[in-house]
Amino acid sequence: MSEITTSEGANSQLGHCLKAARQARGLTLKQVAERTGMALSTLSKVENGLMSLTYDKLLQLTSGLKMEIAELFNPAVAAPAPGRPVTARRSISRAGQGQLINTKFYTYTYQCTDLIGKRMVPIVAEVRARSLDEFGPLLRHAGEEYFLVTSGRVAVHTEFYAPEILGEGDGIYLDSTMGHAYLNAGEAASAKGVCLCTSEAPDLYDQLRQIASRDVAPVGDDELPPL
16 A cells, blocks of 8 residues: 555644645646646645655655655755745946936936836935925835935934934935935035835836926936836
């Protein structure tokens, strides 16, 4: 007898690992049966902890699924953590290049704009506004962001915290749905920094661009395409 019917508890581990291995490979029970030559009813009983398998049947099963027998007794191995496939995307940002939004109180230069659907939007920011009256309403958008000061001093205003002053080399990570603004707090005419915004929202770039250009039109040779 190739299969041994036992209690559900005795075989729940095997059933759990088989199901995890199958799902990790994107297979149905029918497809597993076709690949291994095993009966669909047998596989179903194994997954539900109602049946065990002898060694020869375990070999038949793992050979068809191209896996080691040990994987059927280790759920972490049977179902590796899902991850994003390698996309091999790459974009280089040259000094002075990017898509520009320029106003009286700030300049934002969007980097790596040849890539669409990015989950992270890098921005080089030049901040001239010294008060919230000059800057305008606090910014709010999807996701989170990190701002690194590269020159000068920046006052970070947020909806729920007292303002913080950041010097060159200082950075701040914050929830972007919270109102926030970056102001020039130094003696120079402007302060500069790099802002990295990230979100699962597929239209993050358009959101940021629309907010930044709320009351101005893009200028210069790197004019932005229509929203």
